[in-house]
Amino acid sequence: MYGAILGDIIGQPYEFGPYNIRTKDFPLFTKKPRFTDDSIMTIAICDGILKAGIDADEETMKISMIKSMHHWGHKYPRAGYGQKFYLWLAREDTKPYNSWGNGSAMRVSSVGWLFDTLERTRQVARWSAEISHNHPEGIKGAESTASIIWMARNGYSKTEIKSFVEKEFKYDLSRTCDEIRPGYFHTESCQETVPEAITAFLEGNDFEDVIRTAVSLGGDCDTLTCIAAGMAEAFYGVPKSLKEKCLEITTDDIHKILNKFDNAKKGKK
Numbered sequence: 351m352y353g354a355i356l357g358d359i360i361g362q363p364y365e366f367g368p369y370n371i372r373t374k375d376f377p378l379f380t381k382k383p384r385f386t387d388d389s390i391m392t393i394a395i396c397d398g399i400l401k402a403g404i405d406a407d408e409e410t411m412k413i414s415m416i417k418s419m420h421h422w423g424h425k426y427p428r429a430g431y432g433q434k435f436y437l438w439l440a441r442e443d444t445k446p447y448n449s450w451g452n453g454s455a456m457r458v459s460s461v462g463w464l465f466d467t468l469e470r471t472r473q474v475a476r477w478s479a480e481i482s483h484n485h486p487e488g489i490k491g492a493e494s495t496a497s498i499i500w501m502a503r504n505g506y507s508k509t510e511i512k513s514f515v516e517k518e519f520k521y522d523l524s525r526t527c528d529e530i531r532p533g534y535f536h537t538e539s540c541q542e543t544v545p546e547a548i549t550a551f552l553e554g555n556d557f558e559d560v561i562r563t564a565v566s567l568g569g570d571c572d573t574l575t576c577i578a579a580g581m582a583e584a585f586y587g588v589p590k591s592l593k594e595k596c597l598e599i600t601t602d603d604i605h606k607i608l609n610k611f612d613n614a615k616k617g618k619k
Contacts, residue, residue: 351392351393351396351459351460351463351580351583351608351611352583352588352592352593352596352608353459353557353579353580353581353582353583353584353588354388354389354392354456354459354576354577354579354580354583355385355388355389355392355393355576355596355600355604356561356579356588356592356595356596357388357561357564357572357575357576357577357578357579357580358385358386358388358389358392358456358572358573358575358576359379359383359384359385359389359596359599360378360379360383360561360565360575360579361561361564361565361571361572361573361574361575361576362383362384362385362386362572363380363383364376364565364568364571364572365536365570365571365572366536370536370568370569370571371565371566371568372531372566372567372568373566374559374562374563374565374566375562376562376565378558378561378592379595383599384599385429385599385600385604386429386430386572387426387429387430387431387432387435387453388456388457388572388573388576389429389576389600389604390422390423390425390426390429391419391422391423391453391456391457392456392457392458392459392460392576393422393604393607393608394415394418394419394421394422394423394457395415395418395419395457395458395460395461395478396460396464396607396610396611397418397421397422397607397610398411398414398415398416398417398418398419399411399414399415399460399461399464399474399478400464400607400610400611400614401414401417401418402414402415404464404465404614408477411474411477412477412480412481415477415478415481416444416481419439419481419482420439420444423439424439425603432451432453432538434447434449434451435449435451435453435482438482444481446480446481446482446483446484447482447484448484448485449482449483449484449485449488450483450485450486450487450488450491450539450540450541451483451488451538451539451540452491452538452539452540452543452544452570452573452574452577453482453483453488453538453573454478454479454482454483454488454489454491454492454540455491455492455494455495455540455543455544455547455573455577456573456576456577457478457492458475458478458479458492458495458496458580459495459496459499459576459580459583460611461474461475461478461492461496461499462475462495462496462497462498462499462500462502462503462580462584463499463500463503463584463611463615464611464614464615465500468497468500468501471496471497471500472493472496472497474496475492475493475495475496475497476489476492476493478492479491479492479493483540487539487540487541488540490519490540490541490544491540491541491543491544492540493519494515494518494519494521494544494548495544495547495577495580495581497514497515497518498511498515498548498551498581498584499580499581499583499584500584501514502581502584502585503584503585508551508552508585511552512548512552515548521544521545521548522545523545523548523549523552525549526549526553527549527550527553527563527566527567530546530549530567531566531567531568534546534567534568534569535568535569536568536569536570537569537570538570538573542569543569543570543573543574543577544577546564546567546569546574547564547574547575547577547578547581548578548581550563550564550567550574550575550578551564551578551581551582551585554578554582556582556586557579557582557583557586557587557588557589557592558589558592560578560579560581560582560586561575561578561579561582563578564577564578564579
């Protein structure tokens with residue numbers, strides 16, 4: 351999850367309009383770095399899973415995740431949520447609203463770490479999307495992202511990961527980042543964010559390079575970089591200095607969940 355949070359923090363200043371920089375040459379951290387809804391909901395999903403228990407059934411897991419998302423959303427009400435999701439957080443009625451937004455993919459990174467099998471990883475990722483983003487594209491975005499993280503931490507090569515994603519999720523990964531970059535625009539859909547994030551991960555040479563590549567694409571680049579960096583963490587690990595920076599920028603309540611997450615995944619690859 352550190353990767354996802356760092357991706358959010360680093361991508362955030364470059365998200366809109368003229369701030370989309372289209373280059374890999376930029377300072378990783380601005381003078382006042384901050385996390386957004388991407389980090390808050392990443393923490394919320396992890397917290398919900400851990401409170402429900404790794405082996406919880408669908409109903410128990412979904413209820414726990416919904417409660418956690420509402421708890422964290424109300425705790426950080428100005429984190430930058432999309433309008434429809436903000437209204438979902440404000441309602442007592444917690445029915446999903448058929449969203450294909452990239453929020454389902456941005457928040458799912460912990461799922462790729464907490465479960466022993468790919469089958470269970472995909473199942474819980476699907477549940478984590480369905481509670482709000484129950485459109486097929488929203489579900490696919492979460493499920494593919496968590497699957498890549500699971501495969502990366504279990505030693506699969508990038509070639510194997512790419513082949514799996516193309517076969518299972520039918521994403522077109524044929525374009526390079528240089529081909530994507532010139533015409534890419536701000537979009538908050540899974541179908542126009544997740545393939546680009548995957549491509550940035552596949553092309554990056556190390557953790558930091560994945561982040562720089564993702565930011566350089568522009569678009570909704572805090573979320574795109576959150577997704578790509580979550581994958582990069584599982585494949586490369588996070589440099590100690592960047593992990594320390596993540597903890598410096600985030601808050602004590604977030605640290606408590608990160609510590610619980612670290613303890614929960616001990617013994618897993």
